[in-house]
Amino acid sequence: MAANPMYQFNVYRIGPEIKLGDVDISFTNASLFMVISTLAILLVFNLGAKKKSLIPDKIQLLAELSYSFVSKMISDTAGTKAKPYFSFIFSLFMFVLFCNMFGMIPYSFTVTSHIIVTFVLAAFIFIGVTIIGFIKHGLGYLKLFVPSGVPMVLLPLIVVIEIISYLSRPISLSVRLFANMMAGHTMMKVFGGFVVSLGVVGGWLPLSFSVALTGLEILVAFLQAYVFAILTCIYLNDALNLHH
Amino acid sequence: MQKKIVFKILLSFAFITQAQSAESGGMPQLNPEFWVSQIVWLVITFGALYIVLSKVILPKISDNLEIRRSQILENIEIAEKQREESEQKVKEFEKIILNSKIEAKNIFNEARQKVLSDIDKKRNELENSLEQEIVSAEEEIKALNTSSIENIKQIATETSSNLIKQLIGEEISRDNISSIVNEIAKKESEKRDNV
Numbered sequence: 001m002a003a004n005p006m007y008q009f010n011v012y013r014i015g016p017e018i019k020l021g022d023v024d025i026s027f028t029n030a031s032l033f034m035v036i037s038t039l040a041i042l043l044v045f046n047l048g049a050k051k052k053s054l055i056p057d058k059i060q061l062l063a064e065l066s067y068s069f070v071s072k073m074i075s076d077t078a079g080t081k082a083k084p085y086f087s088f089i090f091s092l093f094m095f096v097l098f099c100n101m102f103g104m105i106p107y108s109f110t111v112t113s114h115i116i117v118t119f120v121l122a123a124f125i126f127i128g129v130t131i132i133g134f135i136k137h138g139l140g141y142l143k144l145f146v147p148s149g150v151p152m153v154l155l156p157l158i159v160v161i162e163i164i165s166y167l168s169r170p171i172s173l174s175v176r177l178f179a180n181m182m183a184g185h186t187m188m189k190v191f192g193g194f195v196v197s198l199g200v201v202g203g204w205l206p207l208s209f210s211v212a213l214t215g216l217e218i219l220v221a222f223l224q225a226y227v228f229a230i231l232t233c234i235y236l237n238d239a240l241n242l243h244h
Numbered sequence: 245m246q247k248k249i250v251f252k253i254l255l256s257f258a259f260i261t262q263a264q265s266a267e268s269g270g271m272p273q274l275n276p277e278f279w280v281s282q283i284v285w286l287v288i289t290f291g292a293l294y295i296v297l298s299k300v301i302l303p304k305i306s307d308n309l310e311i312r313r314s315q316i317l318e319n320i321e322i323a324e325k326q327r328e329e330s331e332q333k334v335k336e337f338e339k340i341i342l343n344s345k346i347e348a349k350n351i352f353n354e355a356r357q358k359v360l361s362d363i364d365k366k367r368n369e370l371e372n373s374l375e376q377e378i379v380s381a382e383e384e385i386k387a388l389n390t391s392s393i394e395n396i397k398q399i400a401t402e403t404s405s406n407l408i409k410q411l412i413g414e415e416i417s418r419d420n421i422s423s424i425v426n427e428i429a430k431k432e433s434e435k436r437d438n439v
Binding site: 030035088 | 270271272273274275277278279280282283284285286290292293294296298301306307308309311312315
């Protein structure tokens with residue numbers, strides 16, 4: 001059973017079954033890793049924020065560099081108006097990053113490899129950004145779908161395309177993260193299976209490939225968290241500074 | 245026709261998912277059994293993370309960074325001030341050096357002037373005294389000259405009168421002899437002058 005590369009994505013109940021009315025909200029391995037990631041983030045950044053020395057030590061430096069990294073990312077893509085949303089984007093980036101990174105530990109569970117998790121995050125961002133856009137610009141936010149400088153003949157087509165692309169944002173955002181995580185982990189599992197099945201004689205090639213793939217997956221784990229956060233910033237930018 | 249194809253595709257999808265769920269659940273991500281649980285726990289954990297980060301931790305980090313930035317700015321300001329001060333000090337120092345150089349030059353010139361005038365004075369004094377001495381020496385020489393001529397004349401007269409007395413045994417008046425001696429001396433001195 002363990003040889004099945006999809007087996008690692010199984011969600012199973014840990015502890016008793018919890019039911020809220022009719023729905024099952026039991027604590028699962030996915031919940032466990034969400035809690036672990038959250039606690040790890042809070043631990044690291046609490047330690048990093050506790051000491052207030054002028055010359056930071058390692059953990060303080062880590063916290064402060066992460067802070068300025070995300071801060072710079074937001075101000076670069078969404079400008080200064082996005083300052084109030086800093087905490088949200090920081091939490092988002094860290095949550096996705098830590099979930100991705102904890103998923104890299106063998107026998108662990110990758111929270112972000114589940115479409116439902118990434119879709120809920122993306123849908124929340126989509127709805128939130130749309131609400132912000134309408135609050136900031138009223139119905140003028142609809143101008144987002146009407147790019148300036150387009151010939152009248154092409155306008156109906158362009159507007160339809162823009163609307164479709166806008167509506168597909170949550171899907172593309174969630175599927176990008178989910179698919180990257182799932183594909184990477186499946187591939188690692190497959191190559192791990194090759195190592196076992198080819199044995200001592202032929203197993204070295206897939207083993208070396210597996211090692212390289214691990215490095216790549218760590219890169220992807222960071223990169224997808226970054227992409228997720230920066231796309232959120234870009235959507236936020238659309239809502240805050242209507243450019244069209 | 246089209247309806248049939250769509251139906252077939254749907255059927256095959258259903259079949260595949262059925263087969264997969266029979267095997268090991270197929271893609272576990274598409275198994276909705278724990279979707280609600282995952283959503284609920286995601287909301288709980290992410291909400292808690294967001295609240296704690298935004299209310300407690302991030303303000304602290306932001307404060308830290310702000311404090312450090314202001315401290316650095318302050319330090320830079322102080323350093324700038326001190327640099328300016330030191331530049332001013334250097335300028336003052338250079339001024340002092342320049343002044344002292346000028347002063348030293350003045351002192352040197354004064355001293356040289358003084359020494360030169362001293363030397364001049366001393367030399368003048370020396371020259372004066374020398375001149376005086378020369379004058380007195382010359383006078384002495386002159387006096388000696390005249391007195392020696394007189395003496396010579398006297399001696400010449402005496403010796404010649406003595407000689408004459410011994411030679412002829414009689415006395416000749418001194419006046420005659422001295423006049424002769426004078427004449428000879430005059431001639432001699434004229435001869436010397438001519439030469």
